[in-house]
Amino acid sequence: MADIENNNDLTKDQNEEKEDIVTPWDVEGANDSGIDYEKLIKRFGSSRIDDALIERLEKVIKKPVHHFIKRGIFFSHRDLHTLLNLYEQGKPFYLYTGRGPSSESMHLGHLIPFIITKWLQEAFNVPLVIQMSDDEKVIWKDLPVEEGIRLSIENARDIIAMGFDIEKTFIFSNLCYMGQCPEYYKNIVKIEKCVTYNQVKGIFGFIEDDVLGKVGFPAVEAAPALSTSFPFIFGDKKRQVLIPCAIDQDPYFRMLRDVAPRLGFAKPALLHSTFFPALQGAKSKMSASNFNSAIFLTDTQEEIAMKINDHTFTAEGNVDIDVPYKLLTFFLSDDNELERVKNAFSSGQMSSAEIRKIAIDCLQPIVREHQEKRKLVTDEVVEQYMTVRKLNC
Amino acid sequence: MADIENNNDLTKDQNEEKEDIVTPWDVEGANDSGIDYEKLIKRFGSSRIDDALIERLEKVIKKPVHHFIKRGIFFSHRDLHTLLNLYEQGKPFYLYTGRGPSSESMHLGHLIPFIITKWLQEAFNVPLVIQMSDDEKVIWKDLPVEEGIRLSIENARDIIAMGFDIEKTFIFSNLCYMGQCPEYYKNIVKIEKCVTYNQVKGIFGFIEDDVLGKVGFPAVEAAPALSTSFPFIFGDKKRQVLIPCAIDQDPYFRMLRDVAPRLGFAKPALLHSTFFPALQGAKSKMSASNFNSAIFLTDTQEEIAMKINDHTFTAEGNVDIDVPYKLLTFFLSDDNELERVKNAFSSGQMSSAEIRKIAIDCLQPIVREHQEKRKLVTDEVVEQYMTVRKLNC
Numbered sequence: 043m044a045d046i047e048n049n050n051d052l053t054k055d056q057n058e059e060k061e062d063i064v065t066p067w068d069v070e071g072a073n074d075s076g077i078d079y080e081k082l083i084k085r086f087g088s089s090r091i092d093d094a095l096i097e098r099l100e101k102v103i104k105k106p107v108h109h110f111i112k113r114g115i116f117f118s119h120r121d122l123h124t125l126l127n128l129y130e131q132g133k134p135f136y137l138y139t140g141r142g143p144s145s146e147s148m149h150l151g152h153l154i155p156f157i158i159t160k161w162l163q164e165a166f167n168v169p170l171v172i173q174m175s176d177d178e179k180v181i182w183k184d185l186p187v188e189e190g191i192r193l194s195i196e197n198a199r200d201i202i203a204m205g206f207d208i209e210k211t212f213i214f215s216n217l218c219y220m221g222q223c224p225e226y227y228k229n230i231v232k233i234e235k236c237v238t239y240n241q242v243k244g245i246f247g248f249i250e251d252d253v254l255g256k257v258g259f260p261a262v263e264a265a266p267a268l269s270t271s272f273p274f275i276f277g278d279k280k281r282q283v284l285i286p287c288a289i290d291q292d293p294y295f296r297m298l299r300d301v302a303p304r305l306g307f308a309k310p311a312l313l314h315s316t317f318f319p320a321l322q323g324a325k326s327k328m329s330a331s332n333f334n335s336a337i338f339l340t341d342t343q344e345e346i347a348m349k350i351n352d353h354t355f356t357a358e359g360n361v362d363i364d365v366p367y368k369l370l371t372f373f374l375s376d377d378n379e380l381e382r383v384k385n386a387f388s389s390g391q392m393s394s395a396e397i398r399k400i401a402i403d404c405l406q407p408i409v410r411e412h413q414e415k416r417k418l419v420t421d422e423v424v425e426q427y428m429t430v431r432k433l434n435c
Numbered sequence: 436m437a438d439i440e441n442n443n444d445l446t447k448d449q450n451e452e453k454e455d456i457v458t459p460w461d462v463e464g465a466n467d468s469g470i471d472y473e474k475l476i477k478r479f480g481s482s483r484i485d486d487a488l489i490e491r492l493e494k495v496i497k498k499p500v501h502h503f504i505k506r507g508i509f510f511s512h513r514d515l516h517t518l519l520n521l522y523e524q525g526k527p528f529y530l531y532t533g534r535g536p537s538s539e540s541m542h543l544g545h546l547i548p549f550i551i552t553k554w555l556q557e558a559f560n561v562p563l564v565i566q567m568s569d570d571e572k573v574i575w576k577d578l579p580v581e582e583g584i585r586l587s588i589e590n591a592r593d594i595i596a597m598g599f600d601i602e603k604t605f606i607f608s609n610l611c612y613m614g615q616c617p618e619y620y621k622n623i624v625k626i627e628k629c630v631t632y633n634q635v636k637g638i639f640g641f642i643e644d645d646v647l648g649k650v651g652f653p654a655v656e657a658a659p660a661l662s663t664s665f666p667f668i669f670g671d672k673k674r675q676v677l678i679p680c681a682i683d684q685d686p687y688f689r690m691l692r693d694v695a696p697r698l699g700f701a702k703p704a705l706l707h708s709t710f711f712p713a714l715q716g717a718k719s720k721m722s723a724s725n726f727n728s729a730i731f732l733t734d735t736q737e738e739i740a741m742k743i744n745d746h747t748f749t750a751e752g753n754v755d756i757d758v759p760y761k762l763l764t765f766f767l768s769d770d771n772e773l774e775r776v777k778n779a780f781s782s783g784q785m786s787s788a789e790i791r792k793i794a795i796d797c798l799q800p801i802v803r804e805h806q807e808k809r810k811l812v813t814d815e816v817v818e819q820y821m822t823v824r825k826l827n828c
Contacts, residue, residue, distance in 0.1 A: 217617060238643065255627030
């Protein structure tokens, strides 16, 4: 899947004066307050995750939802009620998410879909497939094919370090898996048969000078949402899928939702997250090429402190735009503690310096522990996760 | 590769008033005399196979060229001199041709590229790869994927019956092979990185309402012309390729010739044939859906006689357009006998009825023998040809 850092042509609704831009390659707020997610829900035609849905989720899984959901970081969905209906009827689903391996260093923002995916996998005890879209990166970033595969493996190491159950998780590089399982290509052909150039142009804003690889990629990102792309896991069973992702990836699956019924599949269900803020604030974008715009999983403890102290956008007392506070909403899981910080900071009892320190204390151990776990992920372990095999669920 | 029987939008040179239409999906002469091949050579920028080239070929292989070449049925080429230079330096090439399996019954015209390919393989003792583009047919003909694969296997049976050396020949279905060898998809991605939508639109005449599968297919037909698509045959060696095909397939390789040097490959060499005439004459097209427009490899001896007697376009004494005579130029290999027939027919000494009988006597045993050989091609034999393996050359 794509980072949100590339430039490309944009799909805008021409009816509105000035609108947030949200495509797989570009995310830009129309004004300083960042993306208007309410408007986005309307424009994309998805549904808000409301209290009733949260309540239902908790009833089904018999435990509280993840704080990403409670706090509105995952704020939008498609067909989650249908998915839960099926689940309650004993019809299990599977999870699909992905990563576009454009560089060796993943940053904290890249973890968001994987954190919720891991939580969902544990809550529902379902199989998970993770696409490393190295073909996409080879095409968009003009990387050599072998470098794309190398980055897939390096990024897979980070993903594995997050603790996904090896018995229930299959990670695949497109450049490798395409040549390992004919059913994958067959499903791509089936999707490619149903979508016109005009449609992808409308959905993704492609221009005529875009290369064929770009024009064709939507079918490649969509295909793993058809369970028959993994016959060694699902046989020829058509199983419902749930795709947790940042909302900029929605266009791929909006496209597939049109096509799936024609192929005899249910429409994929989705869970959409907001965007992770750049350290410089919600308006600017996090970029792997700008060292100080993000906290990388490879950062030292000192670099984390330095970045938060010197490079975060702070707004004394304003929890809506203060970046150190925003980071806490993602990574401080203790609701009571977050509430205490919020109240103290809003009321002026807590200074920017203090909240920065809290953010540093929160993030340093997360990154340190990640680095420790990553060291344990040997080449052999990566190979096991990426081996075509039966899963145990 | 494509049959020439489909409709699609066309690439025309806008500078000329009325021009022959030659695309992979449509072949139509601007006037009654059929395609003007001299004009086509100029428009496509290929080279005529002239006496000097024929002489050189015969010197290199130390035997006469096939009558398809001598008689101008294969009339055009690209880079054959370069290929022969390399061959003389001890640098071997490989052969690539293909078939778009749109129906179970192949007709005589479908054999033309395979006949010359077999002759070239024997003359030069080189490996051969044959693409069954079932993915193309699934997309263009709206066939189910499994039906595409079935037709690939049935058509492969006909191709195998022609006697290709199993030690030197690999036949592959795109829908299957894509999932068997990652290097194939990698090469497709490399090509897709170098060609824009605008370019394929210009070359193939795609329109915006064409599905993604059509837009992306040119890279799939082009990729086997990169030797690294077959690592089990060529390792990672970049070997020159020679592609014998009907000239309507040239656009795919014109596209690749632009791209190949950027990928570190030599431009593919080509050998182009004229089109096989429909029984109703050069102006109309042969069609698998019109039983009487072609002689099928499944036709009985009686059907062959009936079709030639009742459904061929005849032109008393005119060897330029008389279809029974045209058929003899393809299938009567004895030059002296053909010369005798030509003189007798032209001078009015031989009637249409007589030349039809000669054509029947020529074609009946060819089809009968093909049917006998085809019966010997068991499922196991087909599987052997289509198995990913090292070749012995």
